[in-house]
Amino acid sequence: MNQADAIRTSGLTKTFGDLAAVNGLDLEVRVGEIFGFLGPNGAGKSTTIRMLLDQIRATSGTAQVLGLDIRDGSLEIRRRIGYLPGDLALYPKLTGRQTLTYFARLRGGVSPAYVDELAERLGADLTRKVGEYSTGNRQKIGLIQAFMHKPELLVLDEPNAGLDPLVQQTFHEMLREVRDDGRTVFLSSHTLSEVERVADRVGIIRHGRLVVVERVDELKRTAVRRLDFEFAAPVPTDLFAQVEQVHDADIDGVHARVSYDGSVNPVLQAAMTHEVVNLSSRDADLEEIFLTYYRDTTTPEVAASTGADHVR
Numbered sequence: 001m002n003q004a005d006a007i008r009t010s011g012l013t014k015t016f017g018d019l020a021a022v023n024g025l026d027l028e029v030r031v032g033e034i035f036g037f038l039g040p041n042g043a044g045k046s047t048t049i050r051m052l053l054d055q056i057r058a059t060s061g062t063a064q065v066l067g068l069d070i071r072d073g074s075l076e077i078r079r080r081i082g083y084l085p086g087d088l089a090l091y092p093k094l095t096g097r098q099t100l101t102y103f104a105r106l107r108g109g110v111s112p113a114y115v116d117e118l119a120e121r122l123g124a125d126l127t128r129k130v131g132e133y134s135t136g137n138r139q140k141i142g143l144i145q146a147f148m149h150k151p152e153l154l155v156l157d158e159p160n161a162g163l164d165p166l167v168q169q170t171f172h173e174m175l176r177e178v179r180d181d182g183r184t185v186f187l188s189s190h191t192l193s194e195v196e197r198v199a200d201r202v203g204i205i206r207h208g209r210l211v212v213v214e215r216v217d218e219l220k221r222t223a224v225r226r227l228d229f230e231f232a233a234p235v236p237t238d239l240f241a242q243v244e245q246v247h248d249a250d251i252d253g254v255h256a257r258v259s260y261d262g263s264v265n266p267v268l269q270a271a272m273t274h275e276v277v278n279l280s281s282r283d284a285d286l287e288e289i290f291l292t293y294y295r296d297t298t299t300p301e302v303a304a305s306t307g308a309d310h311v312r
C-alpha cells in the first residue's frame with residue numbers, strides 16, 4: 001500500500017440479493033486531499049462507506065483505511081477517523097451540549113474549548129434538546145462530533161444536508177483547514193456544486209461502479225463546452241445531428257444552444273452552412289460533464305434488460 005493513501009479499495013463489492021450495490025470498486029484517496037465521492041441516490045456511496053467502517057461486510061474485495069485492513073483494523077480505524085453518517089441517530093432527550101460531552105467522553109482526547117469553537121463557527125445551538133432540533137442543527141452536532149478530535153481522516157456522508165448557504169461556506173473553510181493541516185477528507189455527495197467548490201478530486205459512482213476519477217480542475221478543462229448561436233433565419237432542428245462532437249443541440253427558430261466536447265471546428269462548420277449573426281461561448285460547466293456521466297437515468301434492472309447501460 002502506498003503510504004500516501006488514506007483509503008484504498010481493491011475490487012470492493014457488496015451485493016444485496018441480486019443487486020450489486022457496490023461493484024468491483026478500485027479507489028485510492030490520497031493523504032491530504034479532499035476527495036469528493038459523487039453519485040445520485042442509490043449509487044452505492046453509503047454502502048461503500050459502511051464497508052470501510054466495518055458496519056457491513058464486503059461480499060468480496062479488500063480495503064485499507066489509514067493503512068489498516070478494514071476488518072482487522074476496524075477498532076483503530078474508528079478511533080482515528082471522524083465520521084458523519086448519512087442517517088445520524090441522536091438521543092432526543094439530551095441537549096446538544098450533553099450529546100457532544102457524551103461523544104467526547106467516548107472518544108477521549110477532545111478539547112472542550114475546541115468543541116466550543118466549532119459550535120460557534122457553525123452557529124450551533126447547544127442548549128436545546130436534540131429532539132427539538134431542525135435538520136440543520138442536528139447536522140451541525142454531527143459535524144462537530146466528527147471534527148472535534150482533529151482526526152487524520154474525515155468520512156462525511158452527505159454533510160451538507162440541511163445546512164444554509166452561510167453555514168456551508170464555514171463548513172467548506174473547515175474542510176480546507178483540515179486539508180491544509182495535511183489531513184484527509186472523504187466527502188460523499190449527490191450535489192455536484194458542493195463537491196465542485198471544495199474537492200481536489202472527484203470519483204463519480206454510478207450503479208455501484210466507479211465511472212471516473214479525476215482532478216476537479218482537469219474535469220473542468222475537458223468538460224463539455226457550450227456555444228450559443230443566433231442565425232439570420234430559422235434553421236432546421238437537425239442542423240448538428242451529424243456532428244459527432246455535439247452532445248446536445250437545442251434549436252428554437254433562429255437560436256441554437258449547442259454543447260460539445262473536443263474540437264470546435266466541426267460544430268462551426270455545421271453552423272456556417274447558415275448565416276450566423278451572433279455567437280457566444282460559455283465556460284465549461286461541471287454540471288454538464290456530470291450529466292454526461294449520468295445521461296442514462298434508467299435503473300440497473302432496466303438498463304440490463306435493454307442493454308442501455310452506456311456511460312459516455
Ligand SMILES: Nc1ncnc2c1ncn2[C@@H]1O[C@H](COP(=O)(O)OP(=O)(O)OP(=O)(O)O)[C@@H](O)[C@H]1O
Pocket residue numbers: 016019021039040041042043044045046047048086190
Ligand atoms: N441493507 C440493504 N438491503 C438491500 N438493499 C440495500 C441495502 N442497503 C442499500 N441497498 C441498496 O443498495 C443501493 C445503494 O445504496 P446506497 O445507500 O449505498 O446508495 P447511496 O449512493 O448512498 O445513495 P443515497 O444518497 O440515496 O444514500 C441502493 O439500490 C439501495 O437500495
